[in-house]
Amino acid sequence: MATRLPELIRKYQDSLLAEWIAEQRAALSRKLIKESELEEQCSAFLRAVGQGASSGDLTTLDGAAWKDMKELLTTVSRTRGQAGYSPSETAMFVLSFKKPLFTRLGKELPAAEVAAEQWTATVLLDQLGLFTTEMYQRSREEIIARQQQDMLELSTPVVKLWDGVLALPMIGTLDSARTQVVMETLLQRIVETGSAVAILDITGVPTVDTLVAQHLLKTIAAARLMGDDCIISGVRPQIAQTIVHLGVDLGNVTTKATLADAFALALQRTGQTVVRVAAPRRKKPKETGKDRKDQE
Amino acid sequence: MERIPILRMGNYLLVTIQVDMHDRLAMQLQEDLTTRIAKDQARGVLIDISALDIVDSFIGRMLADIAGMSRVLDAQTVVVGMQPAVAITLVELGLSLHGVRTALDVERGMKLLEQSIDDQTFATRAHEDDGPGGES
Amino acid sequence: MDQVERADALPVRGEIDVVLVRQTVRTWSVQQGFTLVDQTKMVTAASEIARNTVLYGRGGTVRIEALVEGVRKGLRLVFEDQGPGIPDVDLAMRDGYSTKNSLGLGLPGARRLMDDFALASELGHGTTITMKKWKR
Numbered sequence: 183m184a185t186r187l188p189e190l191i192r193k194y195q196d197s198l199l200a201e202w203i204a205e206q207r208a209a210l211s212r213k214l215i216k217e218s219e220l221e222e223q224c225s226a227f228l229r230a231v232g233q234g235a236s237s238g239d240l241t242t243l244d245g246a247a248w249k250d251m252k253e254l255l256t257t258v259s260r261t262r263g264q265a266g267y268s269p270s271e272t273a274m275f276v277l278s279f280k281k282p283l284f285t286r287l288g289k290e291l292p293a294a295e296v297a298a299e300q301w302t303a304t305v306l307l308d309q310l311g312l313f314t315t316e317m318y319q320r321s322r323e324e325i326i327a328r329q330q331q332d333m334l335e336l337s338t339p340v341v342k343l344w345d346g347v348l349a350l351p352m353i354g355t356l357d358s359a360r361t362q363v364v365m366e367t368l369l370q371r372i373v374e375t376g377s378a379v380a381i382l383d384i385t386g387v388p389t390v391d392t393l394v395a396q397h398l399l400k401t402i403a404a405a406r407l408m409g410d411d412c413i414i415s416g417v418r419p420q421i422a423q424t425i426v427h428l429g430v431d432l433g434n435v436t437t438k439a440t441l442a443d444a445f446a447l448a449l450q451r452t453g454q455t456v457v458r459v460a461a462p463r464r465k466k467p468k469e470t471g472k473d474r475k476d477q478e
Numbered sequence: 479m480e481r482i483p484i485l486r487m488g489n490y491l492l493v494t495i496q497v498d499m500h501d502r503l504a505m506q507l508q509e510d511l512t513t514r515i516a517k518d519q520a521r522g523v524l525i526d527i528s529a530l531d532i533v534d535s536f537i538g539r540m541l542a543d544i545a546g547m548s549r550v551l552d553a554q555t556v557v558v559g560m561q562p563a564v565a566i567t568l569v570e571l572g573l574s575l576h577g578v579r580t581a582l583d584v585e586r587g588m589k590l591l592e593q594s595i596d597d598q599t600f601a602t603r604a605h606e607d608d609g610p611g612g613e614s
Numbered sequence: 615m616d617q618v619e620r621a622d623a624l625p626v627r628g629e630i631d632v633v634l635v636r637q638t639v640r641t642w643s644v645q646q647g648f649t650l651v652d653q654t655k656m657v658t659a660a661s662e663i664a665r666n667t668v669l670y671g672r673g674g675t676v677r678i679e680a681l682v683e684g685v686r687k688g689l690r691l692v693f694e695d696q697g698p699g700i701p702d703v704d705l706a707m708r709d710g711y712s713t714k715n716s717l718g719l720g721l722p723g724a725r726r727l728m729d730d731f732a733l734a735s736e737l738g739h740g741t742t743i744t745m746k747k748w749k750r
Contacts, residue, residue, distance in 0.1 A: 365566060366562065366566070366651060369562035369565060369566065370562055372562075372582070373561075373562060373582070376582055376583070376586075378582070378586070400566075400569045400570070403569045403574070404562070404565040404566050404568070404569045405565070406580065407560050407564075407565040407568055407569070407575060407580055408560050408562065408565050408580060408582060409558065409560075409580040409581035409582040409586065409587075410582065498633050498636060498637065499633075500629040500630055500632060500633045501629045501632070501665070502629060531640075531654065531657075532636060532640075532654055532657050532658050532661065533658075534658045534661040534662055534665075535662060535720065535723060536661075536665060562651075563650045563651045563653075563654040564654060566651055566654070566655075567651070567654045567655050567658050567727065570655065570723075570726050570727055571658060571662075571723040571726065571727065572722070572723050572726070573723075
């Protein structure tokens with residue numbers, strides 16, 4: 183026997199809508215979305231249920247008939263996530279429909295049919311609820327991935343300080359993924375700029391552990407293989423202590439306390455130097471009559 | 479069997495590796511180079527690997543061996559143009575290429591060769607000034 | 615569970631085959647969308663193991679498999695030979711171990727370049743090495 187759900191939902195749409203919205207208002211402690219938006223989404227949901235049910239199969243969400251529903255739930259997840267609702271609060275959008283629907287089924291159907299229809303309704307609503315949660319998760323993951331990418335790109339600039347001298351100011355904690363990006367970016371820039379010296383400045387790195395130290399050493403080794411020299415600068419006393427305690431062997435990598443010292447050394451190594459130019463003669467601030475006569 | 483061509487530029491030998499070498503070809507190159515260094519009395523060898531998109535442990539060892547053999551024959555070796563991805567992989571592989579000097583490109587490699595040969599000559603001359611008794 | 619999208623097998627009997635394995639792994643890793651650095655790492659690892667298969671395994675085969683797990687894409691290489699086998703696997707997997715022309719950097723180096731690495735060897739029967747890398 184075919185389910186009577188779609189027919190009943192259509193017939194009692196208005197009262198179901200009103201009760202459902204009331205349920206949600208009660209369930210959501212924080213009001214983070216507009217009333218009008220909530221009503222719109224609920225109406226769209228009921229329409230989509232009707233459409234999905236028209237496919238005849240209420241046990242699975244595959245199939246073209248459920249496409250609109252899936253799009254709606256994806257939008258709901260995203261907007262609720264952005265508004266600041268938790269995954270449970272977001273799933274409540276679907277699950278809070280159960281009470282009004284079951285109540286209505288109990289009222290309108292003969293006792294023998296109620297259990298079966300409630301079961302069909304539960305199976306459907308549970309699937310929709312789970313789908314909503316999954317979409318919530320996925321949009322979260324997309325946001326996190328995008329933010330991570332942004333952070334990676336922002337936090338690993340490679341700057342050309344002078345002809346043949348690159349600087350890599352590293353800020354924040356270094357992890358495996360970041361150090362990979364740093365290494366690849368640096369090496370690429372070495373090729374692009376044809377530089378001979380790279381200064382890795384770790385002033386902004388709070389701690390160095392064995393793993394980070396290893397990564398740094400690998401970066402330096404790779405740069406060396408390409409013919410580039412590396413200098414580490416900005417080594418703070420705590421980091422110096424850590425390096426010694428961890429027994430990290432810096433080999434013959436030069437370290438300098440400040441970026442300025444490292445830059446001076448880099449210039450030296452590339453055969454360049456900074457020369458102080460004599461200050462230009464200053465013109466007298468006021469021209470007296472005497473001067474003007476001199477100029478004639 | 480094909481061979482990798484070796485060009486002569488004054489005191490130097492220039493090798494540009496552009497094919498994915500199989501092991502025997504690499505060994506042939508090593509042999510040809512050492513023969514040429516001796517024959518031409520070359521003072522420097524420049525190996526351009528900018529076209530190589532992979533250097534495994536065999537090729538890596540070949541480069542290190544060439545550097546070693548040349549040094550014995552009184553020639554300096556510089557390897558130029560290693561691609562970033564190759565450098566990263568070699569480091570991960572654990573190959574240190576000790577004793578192999580490297581430079582970014584042919585131009586810089588040449589400069590390096592000239593410099594190191596100058597240093598060598600200078601050192602030798604200073605030694606000669608000392609005279610047999612060690613006193614000047 | 616890893617799903618194999620497509621697979622191919624190549625003979626690994628001589629040094630020319632090693633070059634072919636490199637080129638094939640390169641092509642497949644490009645198709646799977648790996649970054650240049652990851653491609654290079656895989657091709658290098660394949661080169662190391664392929665050479666071992668030729669020199670010590672008395673020749674064998676390699677199976678290249680394009681993997682898919684959900685949305686993740688990967689590549690799996692399975693090198694198999696019926697050679698003498700590796701007497702002490704632990705020793706061979708340790709850095710610095712070498713016999714003559716070196717089984718040395720081959721195994722531990724290749725393992726570092728790949729995500730998954732498994733070695734099974736039986737004296738007198740042969741060796742199977744399975745390596746996997748996933749697109750980041």
